[in-house]
Amino acid sequence: MDAATIIGILVAWGSLVLAAAIGHVDVSIIFARWEAFLLVFGGSIGATMISFPFKALVQAIGALRMVFGAVHLEERETIATLVAFAEKARREGLLALENEANDLEDEFMRRGIQLVIDGRDTDIIRKILETEVGYVEQRFKKAESVWTTMGGYSPTLGIIGTVLGLIAMLKSLGSLGGNTSNVTGTIGIATAQAFVATFFGISLANLLWLPFAGKIRERSQQILLLREIMIEGILAIQAGDNPRLLEEKLHAFLDPEEREMEVEAGGGVGELGTAPAG
Secondary structure, three states, X not given: OOHHHHHXXXXXXXXXXXXXXXXXXXHHHHHOOHXXXXXXXHHHHHHHHHHOOHHHHHHHHHOHHHXXXXXXXXXXHHHHHHHHHHHHXXXXXXXXXXXXXXXXXXXXXXXXXXXXXXXXXXXXXXXXXXXXXXXXXXXXXXXXXXXXXXXXXXHHHHHHHHHHHHHHHHHHHHOOOOOOOOHHHHHHHHHHHHOHHHHHHHHHHHHHHHHHHHHHHHHHHHHHHHHHHHHHHHHHHHXXXXXXXXXXXXXXXXXXXXXXXXXXXXXXXXXXXXOOOO
């Protein structure tokens, strides 16, 4: 599990509960109006289903693995692997990479190295890999868009729920007739109940749906950066670039702070011949 996501949800909702407690908010009013939650939650899902094809919704749910799951993106290890491959290709030829390529865990890198071994043209390799990256990027954007849309509909559904609550309140006031002895108390309680829907709408949007979209966007950018590193490394291997020059080239993709840490640690990204296979 991704610790930042879990801790973030606990802190966000915990802060909300704590603020309600400090402000002496009667939470029984909130928990007594589950129909408001049903309206906001179900209405947001329904409106989002209208906005997107079913396949996009399934992909958005699947993308939650990127939100709650720990994603291991080891750029330095990937660079070290590519440098080791480049050195072996220069020393023994491209065909010598076949066994190592089959052992790679990353399917994208394995496919790229295999295209190089098969002797495909550089432009063809780049086009194939970039097309696959573009498709993955579109899937990420679609998943992000689904959760962003949910975040847009929830507050609106909350307002609709509040309007329905106010309509019910006015109707009940009308039924009192001439009995006005407890009108003030009735209006206060009914108004508070009516705004529970707005509470759910705003809370779900800003404490769940929009943060989900933000996390998917951040994860996708990290994954796409790793794919870009792989493409540049694979094409450099095919071109027969010097392994040390390749290392410096790919090193530029790392965060400046990480590059400084590597220098302080006393060397490059990884030792040739000891890089992981996947």
